[in-house]
Amino acid sequence: MRLFLYLFLLLTACSANKNFKSLGEEYLGVQYVSDPLGEETFPDTDPLIRRDAFDCVTFVETVLAGEDVNTLNKIRYKDGEISFINRNHFIESDWLKNNCDIVENISSNYANTKIRTVVIDKKNWLKKKHNIDSDFKPEIVEIEYIPYDDLIGLKITEPLIVLFITGNSGKNDKLGTDLAVVHMGFVFPDGTLRHASSKAGKVVDVNFFDYAKELKKNKNNLGITLVKIK
Numbered sequence: 228m229r230l231f232l233y234l235f236l237l238l239t240a241c242s243a244n245k246n247f248k249s250l251g252e253e254y255l256g257v258q259y260v261s262d263p264l265g266e267e268t269f270p271d272t273d274p275l276i277r278r279d280a281f282d283c284v285t286f287v288e289t290v291l292a293g294e295d296v297n298t299l300n301k302i303r304y305k306d307g308e309i310s311f312i313n314r315n316h317f318i319e320s321d322w323l324k325n326n327c328d329i330v331e332n333i334s335s336n337y338a339n340t341k342i343r344t345v346v347i348d349k350k351n352w353l354k355k356k357h358n359i360d361s362d363f364k365p366e367i368v369e370i371e372y373i374p375y376d377d378l379i380g381l382k383i384t385e386p387l388i389v390l391f392i393t394g395n396s397g398k399n400d401k402l403g404t405d406l407a408v409v410h411m412g413f414v415f416p417d418g419t420l421r422h423a424s425s426k427a428g429k430v431v432d433v434n435f436f437d438y439a440k441e442l443k444k445n446k447n448n449l450g451i452t453l454v455k456i457k
Contacts, residue, residue, distance in 0.1 A: 330456060
């Protein structure tokens, strides 16, 4: 109930702001650090919450949680149960599904869409990257996205979460699994993308369409998924 109340108040305040840009505004300029959060215990001893460093995922999660660690844990972990194995590591198979009560893929409301089919092999990833044995089976996930060619004329009407979708780029060899979602942030009706950028080294505002235009130059980058905050 606390999470729903917070999101309602957050979106109400955002709607009252003529620039629609209150989400995460207080974190502009905060440094980018890869994987800054953990469970405070092996195998990831990083803290459960930080306000001085973000990667793209933890930035979105912390903003949605309003800096409340209990709410953050409900977003980051399946059923809010804190453990490395239980963390929503993969946006495609974990994060979107386990947070379906607060977010929804609404890409088809904005433009023509396609489907990216991805096979998430969490068992192989856990073993290859973290030397952890598990009994997860490979999971086939379909994620709906808007191709970059169909962004022309796109008009965002509310603050949304945006996911950036890529094709198979050999990540199986490096990570032990395929990936579709490789970045995320917030996009606003005025065309601003707010995200924790590894390239900039901090949380920044950039022009969303210029950013997408650059990504489109790589043929393996497919498009975007627009996610509504319920």
